Amino acid sequence: MALSPGRWVLAGLPTAALACVLGLAFSGAAAPTLIGDAGAVVRWGLPVVTVASHLAAALTLGGLVLLLFVLPRPVTAAVARGLRVRPDGGAWALAARVVSWAGPAWAVLLVVDLVLGYGSVAGRPLGGPGFGVELAYYVTEISTGRTALVTAVLAAAASSACVVVAGYGSAVMAAVAGFAVLIPLATTGHAAGAENHELGMSGLFGHLASASIWVGGLAVLCLVAPRLGKDLRAAVGRYSTVALWAFLGVGISGLAKAWLQLGSLQGVLTDYGLILVAKMVAFAVLGVFGYLHRERTMPKLRADGLPGGPFWRLAGVEVLVMAVATGLAVALGATGPPAPQPTEMGHGPTQMLSQFPVPPEPGVGRWFTQWTPDLLFGGLALVFAVIYLRWVLRLRRRGDQWPATRTASWLLAAGGLAWVTCGGPAVYGRIMFSAHMVQHMTLVTVLPIFFVLAAPVTLAVRALPTRADGSRGPREWLLGLVHSGFARFVGHPVIAAANFVGSVILFYFTPMFELSLATYLGHILMVVYFTLTGYLFVNVLIGIDPGPTRPSNPLRLLLLLATMAFHAFFGIALMSMTSVIAADHFSAPGLPWGVDALADQAAGGEIIWLIGGVPSLVLAVTLALAWSKDDTRTVKRRDRAVDRDDDAELKADNAIPQKMPQDT
Incomplete structure (x- = not known):
C-alpha cells in the first residue's frame, strides 16, 4: 500500500x-x-x-x-x-x-x-x-x-x-x-x-x-x-x-x-x-x-x-x-548561553569602533600571520576551490583535459580572497585607511585577473550536466545569466569601465564608506560589489569565457589607459587632501603604536599607485602583445590567401581603373 x-x-x-x-x-x-x-x-x-x-x-x-x-x-x-x-x-x-x-x-x-x-x-x-x-x-x-x-x-x-x-x-x-x-x-x-x-x-x-x-x-x-x-x-x-x-x-x-x-x-x-x-x-x-x-x-x-x-x-x-x-x-x-556576553564597558576606542581586540603593530610578517575568522568569505573561498577542483576532476575522469595554469590561477584567486577578507588586510583595514586601501585595491584590481584567467564559466559549462527534462540546474541558470540582457548591459565595455571608475567616487565620498566600516552588512556589500566590478572590467579586457561582445584591441587598451589615469588621479587626490575621509572612524581609535590619520590616508593614496598600477601595467603589456599577435595572424592569413589564389584580390583591385570610362 x-x-x-x-x-x-x-x-x-x-x-x-x-x-x-x-x-x-x-x-x-x-x-x-x-x-x-x-x-x-x-x-x-x-x-x-x-x-x-x-x-x-x-x-x-x-x-x-x-x-x-x-x-x-x-x-x-x-x-x-x-x-x-x-x-x-x-x-x-x-x-x-x-x-x-x-x-x-x-x-x-x-x-x-x-x-x-x-x-x-x-x-x-x-x-x-x-x-x-x-x-x-x-x-x-x-x-x-x-x-x-x-x-x-x-x-x-x-x-x-x-x-x-x-x-x-x-x-x-x-x-x-x-x-x-x-x-x-x-x-x-x-x-x-x-x-x-x-x-x-x-x-x-x-x-x-x-x-x-x-x-x-x-x-x-x-x-x-x-x-x-x-x-x-x-x-x-x-x-x-x-x-x-x-x-x-x-x-x-x-x-x-x-x-x-x-x-x-x-x-x-x-x-x-x-x-x-x-x-x-x-x-x-x-x-x-x-x-x-x-x-x-x-x-x-x-x-x-x-x-x-x-x-x-x-x-x-x-x-x-x-x-x-x-x-x-x-x-x-x-536559554542563556554559558559564555559571557560582551559589553562596551572597559573597551578602548579602537575595540569599540572595530569591535575586535587591538592587533599588534603592523609589520611585513604580521600581514600574513594576523587572521580574523570570517565564516562567510572564508567559507566562500573554500567552496570556490573545492567546486572548481571537482569540475576539473570530472573532466579528467571522462578523458578531457583542462589547463593546469587555469586551475592554479583559480586557486590563487580563492586563496587571495581568503587572505584579503580574513588575513592582515581585514585585521588592519578596520582601523587604518592604508590597510583598507590594500584590501580594496586587491579586490578590485588583483584578484579579478586571476578569476578571469581561470575561465570558470567555460569550465562549468563543460563539467556541469545538462538537464534533459527542461528543468533548470546550475548549468542552465549560469548560461541564462551569462546571456541575459542584464549581463550584456553590465558587461558592456563602456558600462564596465564607467562602473569601475565611478563606483570609487560614489563609495568614498558618500556615507556608503562609513556604512561599510560600521556594519558587517555594509562590509559584505563592499567586498562583493568591488570584486564583481573588477571582474566585469577585466573580463572585457582579457576574458576567455563566453559573454558580452568584447571590443577591439585598440579600444581595450584605450579603456585600460583611461582607468589607469583615473586611479592615478584618485591616488594624488588622497595624498593632497587636508581632511580625513571618515574622520569619525579613522581619527578616533588612538592606536597604541601611534598613527597620524592624515598621513595614513596619504599612504593609502600611494598604495593606489602601487597596487593599482602594477596590475594595470601587466594588463597593458598583455593587451599590447595580444594586439601584436592578432596583427601577425592577420598577415599570415593574408599571405596564405595570396599563395592559394595568386593574389586574386590585388589583381581585381588593379583591374578596376581599367574598366572605368576614360576621359577624352
Missing part, C-alpha cells in the same frame, strides 16, 4: 513544539520571573510561535529552492517534443501552491512573534494598559524592535512575491526576497551579540539559510510526492545533492555558533550545553539518514510513480527528527 509522506510533515509542527517545550522546561527559560513577569501566554507562546515561524520559513525557502533547481515545470506538447525526457511536471505546480501558503503564514507569524517579543522584553502581559503605545515606541525607537519590524516588513514583501509565483522569474524574485528576511534575523540572537559579532552573524545567517533549505526542501518534497510521477527519481537525486550542501552548511555554521556560545568545555555541562548536545545528536542522526538514503533507498526508487517502500518511511522519520532539532534550536535561543 502506498504511503502518504505528507502526513509526516503535518506531524512536524506538534513534534517541534513539544521538543521546544521540553527543552524550555529542562532549562527553566520559560519559568516565571520575580520582577516584570510577562505571564504564561508570553513565556510559553513566544517560543511556540517562533517554532511555527521557523517551520513556515523552511517550507517557503525550501519550496522555492525545489522550484528553481529540482522540480521540472509542466510543459506543452510542442515544448516536450524538443526534450529528451518529457517531464510529468505536476509536482512543480503543487510546490508553488505550498509556497504561496507558507510565505504569508511566515509573515503573519513574524508579526505575532514581534508582539510577543515585546511583551517578553518589557515584562508586560499582552493587552495591559498602554501596551499599544509602548509597542509603537518599541518598534520605532529601540534597535531590537526596529529589527523585528524590518523583518516583518520584508517578510510581508516576500509573501506577496510567493503568492504570485508562476514561473522561474517570479520564483527567483520570491527567493531573493525570502532569503533577505533572514538578514535582520541574523543580527539578533546570542551568536550575533558575541565578541566576534561578524562570525556570529554570518554563522547564524548560514545556519538559518542552510537549515531552511534542508528541512523545507524535504518537507515540500514529501508534500508533493503524490504528484512526482515519473519525475520521482530525478527529483530525489537532485534534492540529495542540495541536501548534502545544506547539511555541510548547517554543520559548519553550527560549530561556529557553538564555539562562540559555550566559551569552554565546561559550558557543555550547563543547561544550554546539554540542549546543544541533544541538538547535535539529532544532527548526527540526520547525517546517518542521509547516508542510508544515498546508499540504500534511492537506488531502489521506482521511476514510474510513488513507491510504498523504505524511502518515504525513512524520509518521514527524517522530517520528524528535523522537527525535533528545530524545536531544540528555539529552546536554545531562549
Whole structure:
C-alpha cells in the first residue's frame, strides 16, 4: 500500500513544539520571573510561535529552492517534443501552491512573534494598559524592535512575491526576497551579540539559510510526492545533492555558533550545553539518514510513480527528527548561553569602533600571520576551490583535459580572497585607511585577473550536466545569466569601465564608506560589489569565457589607459587632501603604536599607485602583445590567401581603373 509522506510533515509542527517545550522546561527559560513577569501566554507562546515561524520559513525557502533547481515545470506538447525526457511536471505546480501558503503564514507569524517579543522584553502581559503605545515606541525607537519590524516588513514583501509565483522569474524574485528576511534575523540572537559579532552573524545567517533549505526542501518534497510521477527519481537525486550542501552548511555554521556560545568545555555541562548536545545528536542522526538514503533507498526508487517502500518511511522519520532539532534550536535561543556576553564597558576606542581586540603593530610578517575568522568569505573561498577542483576532476575522469595554469590561477584567486577578507588586510583595514586601501585595491584590481584567467564559466559549462527534462540546474541558470540582457548591459565595455571608475567616487565620498566600516552588512556589500566590478572590467579586457561582445584591441587598451589615469588621479587626490575621509572612524581609535590619520590616508593614496598600477601595467603589456599577435595572424592569413589564389584580390583591385570610362 502506498504511503502518504505528507502526513509526516503535518506531524512536524506538534513534534517541534513539544521538543521546544521540553527543552524550555529542562532549562527553566520559560519559568516565571520575580520582577516584570510577562505571564504564561508570553513565556510559553513566544517560543511556540517562533517554532511555527521557523517551520513556515523552511517550507517557503525550501519550496522555492525545489522550484528553481529540482522540480521540472509542466510543459506543452510542442515544448516536450524538443526534450529528451518529457517531464510529468505536476509536482512543480503543487510546490508553488505550498509556497504561496507558507510565505504569508511566515509573515503573519513574524508579526505575532514581534508582539510577543515585546511583551517578553518589557515584562508586560499582552493587552495591559498602554501596551499599544509602548509597542509603537518599541518598534520605532529601540534597535531590537526596529529589527523585528524590518523583518516583518520584508517578510510581508516576500509573501506577496510567493503568492504570485508562476514561473522561474517570479520564483527567483520570491527567493531573493525570502532569503533577505533572514538578514535582520541574523543580527539578533546570542551568536550575533558575541565578541566576534561578524562570525556570529554570518554563522547564524548560514545556519538559518542552510537549515531552511534542508528541512523545507524535504518537507515540500514529501508534500508533493503524490504528484512526482515519473519525475520521482530525478527529483530525489537532485534534492540529495542540495541536501548534502545544506547539511555541510548547517554543520559548519553550527560549530561556529557553538564555539562562540559555550566559551569552554565546561559550558557543555550547563543547561544550554546539554540542549546543544541533544541538538547535535539529532544532527548526527540526520547525517546517518542521509547516508542510508544515498546508499540504500534511492537506488531502489521506482521511476514510474510513488513507491510504498523504505524511502518515504525513512524520509518521514527524517522530517520528524528535523522537527525535533528545530524545536531544540528555539529552546536554545531562549536559554542563556554559558559564555559571557560582551559589553562596551572597559573597551578602548579602537575595540569599540572595530569591535575586535587591538592587533599588534603592523609589520611585513604580521600581514600574513594576523587572521580574523570570517565564516562567510572564508567559507566562500573554500567552496570556490573545492567546486572548481571537482569540475576539473570530472573532466579528467571522462578523458578531457583542462589547463593546469587555469586551475592554479583559480586557486590563487580563492586563496587571495581568503587572505584579503580574513588575513592582515581585514585585521588592519578596520582601523587604518592604508590597510583598507590594500584590501580594496586587491579586490578590485588583483584578484579579478586571476578569476578571469581561470575561465570558470567555460569550465562549468563543460563539467556541469545538462538537464534533459527542461528543468533548470546550475548549468542552465549560469548560461541564462551569462546571456541575459542584464549581463550584456553590465558587461558592456563602456558600462564596465564607467562602473569601475565611478563606483570609487560614489563609495568614498558618500556615507556608503562609513556604512561599510560600521556594519558587517555594509562590509559584505563592499567586498562583493568591488570584486564583481573588477571582474566585469577585466573580463572585457582579457576574458576567455563566453559573454558580452568584447571590443577591439585598440579600444581595450584605450579603456585600460583611461582607468589607469583615473586611479592615478584618485591616488594624488588622497595624498593632497587636508581632511580625513571618515574622520569619525579613522581619527578616533588612538592606536597604541601611534598613527597620524592624515598621513595614513596619504599612504593609502600611494598604495593606489602601487597596487593599482602594477596590475594595470601587466594588463597593458598583455593587451599590447595580444594586439601584436592578432596583427601577425592577420598577415599570415593574408599571405596564405595570396599563395592559394595568386593574389586574386590585388589583381581585381588593379583591374578596376581599367574598366572605368576614360576621359577624352
